Amino acid sequence: MSSSSLPAEYLARFSDLQPLYPNSDALSRLFSSHVCVIGVGGAGSWVVELLARSGVGRLTLVDADDVCVSNTNRLVLALTSTVGEFKTDVLRDRVLNINPHASVHVLHECVKEDNVHQIITADRCIGVLTFSL
Template sequence: MPFSRTVSLVGEEKFRKLSAAKVAVFGLGGVGSYAAEALARSGVGTIALFDADTVSPSNLNRQLVALHSTIGRSKVSVMRERILDINPACNVRAHEVFYLPENA
């Protein structure tokens, strides 16, 4: 079972809550990319990603989405693929936008 350690830690009922949870991550830089991956590895059921940026060489030293093979690609696309590789059951919504009140 992929999340057996999480279930052991929090119990079945709380894990069901995690798998039903919907979480948004705004920005997939040095903090957001790690947060999104931690949510996926914890078993969160739905993750919405918001970032209009692309991976650049300056991101290589600090962001999970940044690899030589991903330079120039959308951060939300790369992170979505990574999350689905970790947890194929996760519902990942990738929004290639900067979140502003007028586009909420």
């Protein structure tokens, strides 16, 4: 797909990114890219935000958790109005507000040994996991 065949609204939103990439078909490649983000909490929510603002066309968001009031200090998606909602659902809506041409698939589950191969089908997968010491 060439840049000229991209939706006009997509080009209006993301054409300012073109000079950042030496490859002339960078916007087309971003538009057709699929990235899976596993864990959309403190770091993952910001990763998704940046991917959306970079024009990535397909995202798979994986997280079984909902937004808690204690998330407010570190999650881009944590607002009074989103407490109790699935993190992935809130981020899907946010991504679509940034890029209405994006395709966002959400999975409300944890990644385990028996489902990892079904979940990770993207071009790139970013695992943003947290743990306690």
